[in-house]
Amino acid sequence: xxEIAAKAVVTRARRRLWRSRILPYLLLQALIxxxxxxxxxxxxxxxxxxxxxxxxxxxxxxxTRPVTLPHFTASRYSLADPPxxxxxxxxxxxxxxxxxxxxxxxxSNAVEVAINDVIVLDSRRDAVANRPDRNTPxxxxxxxxxxxxxxNRITVRLLVWGPLKGFLDTIYIGPDEAVRPAYETRxxxxxxxxxxxxxxxxxxxxxxxxxxxxxxxxxxxxVLALGxxxxxxxxxxxxxxxPAPYPRLAAILLASAPIESALVVAFAVLFFGWRWxxxxxxxxxxxxxxxxxxxxxxxxxxxxxxxxxxxxxxGICLMLLAVIVTRAVIKRQDAASxxxxxxxxxxxxxxxxxxxxxxxxIPEERIFVTRLSYSAMxxxxxxxxxxxxxxxxxxxxxxxxxxxxxxxxxEERLTASFAREEAxxxxxxxxxxxxxxxxxxxxxxGGQLVSIVALSERGHExxxxxxxxxxxxxxxxxxxxxxxxxxGDLMLALGSWRERATAQLRPHDIALDWxxxxxxxxxxxxxxxxxxxxxxxxILDEAVTNAVKHAEARxxxxxxxxxxxxxxxxxxxSVTDDGKGFALAVNGASASAGQTARGLRNMxxxxxxxxxxxxxxxxxxxTCVRLQLPQRFPDSDAAAG
Amino acid sequence: xxxxxxxxxxxxxxxxxxxxxxxxxxxxxxVKAGYQVRTAGTLGEARSALGNAAPRVLLxxxxxxxxxxxxxxxxxxxxxPDTEIMVISxxxxxxSVITAITxxxxxxxxxxxxxxxxxxxxxxxxxxxxxxxASIARFIVRRTQxxxxxxxxxxxxxxxxxxxLTPREIDILWGIAKGFSYAEIASHxxxxxxxxxxxxxxxxxxLEVHTRSEAVFEAVQxxxxxx
Numbered sequence: 065x066x067e068i069a070a071k072a073v074v075t076r077a078r079r080r081l082w083r084s085r086i087l088p089y090l091l092l093q094a095l096i097x098x099x100x101x102x103x104x105x106x107x108x109x110x111x112x113x114x115x116x117x118x119x120x121x122x123x124x125x126x127x128t129r130p131v132t133l134p135h136f137t138a139s140r141y142s143l144a145d146p147p148x149x150x151x152x153x154x155x156x157x158x159x160x161x162x163x164x165x166x167x168x169x170x171x172s173n174a175v176e177v178a179i180n181d182v183i184v185l186d187s188r189r190d191a192v193a194n195r196p197d198r199n200t201p202x203x204x205x206x207x208x209x210x211x212x213x214x215x216n217r218i219t220v221r222l223l224v225w226g227p228l229k230g231f232l233d234t235i236y237i238g239p240d241e242a243v244r245p246a247y248e249t250r251x252x253x254x255x256x257x258x259x260x261x262x263x264x265x266x267x268x269x270x271x272x273x274x275x276x277x278x279x280x281x282x283x284x285x286x287v288l289a290l291g292x293x294x295x296x297x298x299x300x301x302x303x304x305x306x307p308a309p310y311p312r313l314a315a316i317l318l319a320s321a322p323i324e325s326a327l328v329v330a331f332a333v334l335f336f337g338w339r340w341x342x343x344x345x346x347x348x349x350x351x352x353x354x355x356x357x358x359x360x361x362x363x364x365x366x367x368x369x370x371x372x373x374x375x376x377x378x379g380i381c382l383m384l385l386a387v388i389v390t391r392a393v394i395k396r397q398d399a400a401s402x403x404x405x406x407x408x409x410x411x412x413x414x415x416x417x418x419x420x421x422x423x424x425x426i427p428e429e430r431i432f433v434t435r436l437s438y439s440a441m442x443x444x445x446x447x448x449x450x451x452x453x454x455x456x457x458x459x460x461x462x463x464x465x466x467x468x469x470x471x472x473x474x475e476e477r478l479t480a481s482f483a484r485e486e487a488x489x490x491x492x493x494x495x496x497x498x499x500x501x502x503x504x505x506x507x508x509x510g511g512q513l514v515s516i517v518a519l520s521e522r523g524h525e526x527x528x529x530x531x532x533x534x535x536x537x538x539x540x541x542x543x544x545x546x547x548x549x550x551x552g553d554l555m556l557a558l559g560s561w562r563e564r565a566t567a568q569l570r571p572h573d574i575a576l577d578w579x580x581x582x583x584x585x586x587x588x589x590x591x592x593x594x595x596x597x598x599x600x601x602x603i604l605d606e607a608v609t610n611a612v613k614h615a616e617a618r619x620x621x622x623x624x625x626x627x628x629x630x631x632x633x634x635x636x637x638s639v640t641d642d643g644k645g646f647a648l649a650v651n652g653a654s655a656s657a658g659q660t661a662r663g664l665r666n667m668x669x670x671x672x673x674x675x676x677x678x679x680x681x682x683x684x685x686x687t688c689v690r691l692q693l694p695q696r697f698p699d700s701d702a703a704a705g
Numbered sequence: 706x707x708x709x710x711x712x713x714x715x716x717x718x719x720x721x722x723x724x725x726x727x728x729x730x731x732x733x734x735x736v737k738a739g740y741q742v743r744t745a746g747t748l749g750e751a752r753s754a755l756g757n758a759a760p761r762v763l764l765x766x767x768x769x770x771x772x773x774x775x776x777x778x779x780x781x782x783x784x785x786p787d788t789e790i791m792v793i794s795x796x797x798x799x800x801s802v803i804t805a806i807t808x809x810x811x812x813x814x815x816x817x818x819x820x821x822x823x824x825x826x827x828x829x830x831x832x833x834x835x836x837x838x839a840s841i842a843r844f845i846v847r848r849t850q851x852x853x854x855x856x857x858x859x860x861x862x863x864x865x866x867x868x869x870l871t872p873r874e875i876d877i878l879w880g881i882a883k884g885f886s887y888a889e890i891a892s893h894x895x896x897x898x899x900x901x902x903x904x905x906x907x908x909x910x911x912l913e914v915h916t917r918s919e920a921v922f923e924a925v926q927x928x929x930x931x932x
Contacts, residue, residue: 124913537817541796545840548799551847559839559884571819583893585883 065127068362085394089248093409100413104433107177109253111169111246117218120149134170136424137230146539147230149220155211164211165204166218167243169250172196172221179206188223192255196228197435201250205240228422231430254436261439264300268446269293275453284334288449289326292442296322297319299439318358318370321435323351328442334386336392336401341540346538347384350377378434382412400448407441414438419688445626454661494608500595501543508539510600538564542605546597554693555585557597558604558624563609565622570611571637574620583627586635596697600637601671603678606640606667607689612659615643615687635693645682674698706879716831717758721751721765727816731764731793731823748772752780759785759866762827765799766793767858775808781927782809782913784853789830799844803865807914812836812927834902835909843882845912849875869911875906 095200118133124147139146166184173196177185185204187193193200210216218237225228236243243560260536269292276286298320326347333340350373358366385408392401420426517530541564550556566576604622611617621640626633664680667689671678675694681687719738722728728744735742743760745751748771754760763781767774778790792805792813802813812835814826829836849867870878874895880890891898 072832076876139862155723538793544796544798548840548844549847551850555883556839556843556847559843559882562884563839567818567822570822578886580883580885580889583880583885 074427082394083437085397086390089390089393089405093405094621096406096409097413098412101417104414104417106434107253108429108431109169109246109249111167111234112236112238113241114267115236116234117151117237119236120220121149123150124132133235134231134233134429137224137232138226139229140382141227142226143223146221146223149222149232151218151235152215152216154214155216157213161238163208164197164206164238165203165240165243166206167201167236167238167247168233169201169246170199170231170235171202171222172228172430173225173232175202175232176221176223177202177204178219179210179219180212181219182210184210193233193374197432198258199250199254199431201247201254202350203244203247206237206553225364225367225369227364227371229424232526233430254431258299258436258439261436262296264443265292265299265439265446266296266680268297268443268450272449274444277331285449287334288331288445290330291324292446294324294327295439295442298324316355316358317365318374319351319355321346321351321370322354322377322381325378325438329384329388331383331445332388332392332404336388338388347377347381350374375419379415381410382415386412400452403448404445407444411441418485420624434518465543480481497594501547504543504595504598505540508543511535512536512539533569538605542598542601546594546601550592550597552588552590553586554589554592554597554600555580555624557601558585558637562622563605565605567611569620574612574618577621578617579621579623581623584626585624586637586693587626587633591691591697591699595696596674599674600676600691600693603640603676603689603691604637606663607641610660610663611639611641611643611687615641615645617641617643617686629695632695634695637691637693638641639687639689639691641688642686646682646689715739716762716772717741717743717760718762718764718827719743719745719751719754719760719773720744720793721748721769723747723768723770727737731814732821734820735827737820738827740827746770748774748777751777755781755784759788761788763790764792764793764827765771765786767805772904775804778805779808779811779931791830793829795864797838797840799840802841803844806841807865808913809913812838834907835906836909837881837905838880838898839884840895842878844868845870845908846875846878846882849878864910866914867912870908874904874908874911877901878908883903 078205096184099477120131120133120135122129122131122135122137124137125145131149133149133672135149140146166179168175168177168185168187171187174187174194175185176183176187184206185202187200187202190200190202192198192507193202218235220232220235222230241391269289272285272289272292276282276289279285298317301317324404327349330340333344333388354366354369354374361679386405389405393405404419414433418432418434421430422433468506474574512532512535516529517538519532542561547555562576562578569576608620611620619636619642623638623640625636627636668678668681671691675696675698677692679692681690717931718735718816720731720735720742722729722744723746725746728746732742732744736926740762743754745754746769748769751765751769763778765774769777774792776789778792781788781790790805790810792802792810793816794813795816797813797815802810805813812826812865814823818826826836845865845867848865849870854889868877876894877890883891886899888898891901
């Protein structure tokens, strides 16, 4: 099995899928085309044929000939000497419940109607009627004083501004109540409906623009908002009548259609998630070219350019749109692209219809429906987007709900794990404390009790056993005492030590001189732990014991002071005695020399464990043990060994 | 040599201690100092001894074979308000000593104290000086701190009402807890040295739970009496 063969299989499968999807879609579009054509035929309003006036005499360029309406005249660029249609109609006052009216369903570009040589209607005064893309009808009531019984004359000047050909549809003259309904129907279809659509469109433009402003990451909204804005401006700005006071405005109006259609293509590309191609900007070139020409050149060149550049651009954009949407339908198979595709097909059919009507392939008719269907399509798109936005909001809501639930879950888990962790930490702290307590008991009490046992077994009596037992009790009290919470105030521990030391020294008749520099005594140490206290008290105990046992001191002074260091205050505890010093003891009594040395080593290691500095000076006049406390007691018992 | 009270009679001491060697040791030290000592090994014996006559001083252990020393202290306090009461303790731990103080004891005596210290302590007690140790003072002042901070849960250990202590009394307790002598405390606080023992006596009285029902309530609270 070669890779190529495998690829071929995949390609074939893909092609089959493609075909299976595109065929139903194309069939559906064919159905929609048919339906649209039928719809357009049905849409064509019925006119009151009983009152039709279609046989006219046309005087054009100095020649006169009979014509039948609807009639196309040649395209022209001058308003001077317009084609003049003349006809006669019969007025029968018996028919008239009310007055008579003249009704013109369709004309381009403007008309001036005179009855019996009195002008009753000039469509140029109606801004909406001047739009060639709207199929605006006109109606005028004929003052009864103008009408004679029997034959009357109607003259119609058709004002044409190229490049389109002039067109005049059949004219209806009759009683007002007979012709007005047809006029109302046309007004509703071709005047009111576009205004409604345009209003809708401008609202959507605002909404989409706000959406885009709040979500700059999604240019799709911005593009559509811009498209709708251009359309809305085009719909509401009154078109200039030649000779226009603002010819530049006309340029903007002319350029709007191609720019708008290019924007819609851009929207479709972005909406269906394609990357915007680099040459995509070419699509905007015709629109801006028309704008440029409109701004620079005077009429009728911009109009000609529009006809030959703008209108095809719109068509090309529509076809591009159809292709893009078809691909999207095949790929995504979702409701949005299906709907969009059908809408595009309808607009495309309408565009072809208008083209056929411009080139007179559809005879005797000039009704442009592209703008109308296009507006409807945009409105549909806008509604769809709003729907999508609302759905997205719902998703966000449910997502937020899920998020809240998840956060709560996580929080619960975290709380549980935190509680577990806390319990573990507590257990660990307890175990640590127990270990230290065990070590402290082992260091002091254990050894002393063993020593008592040993002494008792060897038959010793009296003082030695008593001393050992007293030492054991003292140590037990020390351990119990240092377990107490003293809130970081070492003075509270030293207070009970002073009592114990005084009691210890009293039988030896040694005075304990207690000097505290300030009432506060030592700085507070919130980080002070029981094991720090035990070490410090043991150092002091050792110093006192050495003074009593080995130095034969008579006075022991303990001084406590707080000094100011570079990083804050620190405490110093000094134990000074007036004994003979341990240097002499080392030389003198060899038995106690080893003990003293061990005692000193112990003191130093205990000081190191608390981060304290031990200074020891000793001479024949006495010994001074100076314990400089740290500014901060160490957390861990790292130096323990 | 015989220690005599104000009336000139020998001072009587009731010593309640179930451990015979300890009892001997304390008795020896007190008798040597000239006191008239009666001993009891159990709560029952102590009660019958109290039935005869009120002793000037009651020294009692807390753990007795047939009951708790706290009951004895409370009974004695109620029946003989003039009797000075002190607890005998092996370790002087706050837990038991504070409980005894709340029912009327004044300080404690360590079981292994040197004989001279034992005699001195009892003499001071009879003279109206209430000794208070640094560790007891510490316990009390830590408790006043705890209530001042308004801790949500009651601190561990026996129930102690420190609300009635004045700031001055608390200052004195702080001084004792930090190991200062009465003279040093007096000079720090601008007092006369002689007034300090009086303040300490007041402290003891204020920590005492007065009414019988209060005492029972406290005892129940502390689990000393099972209902």
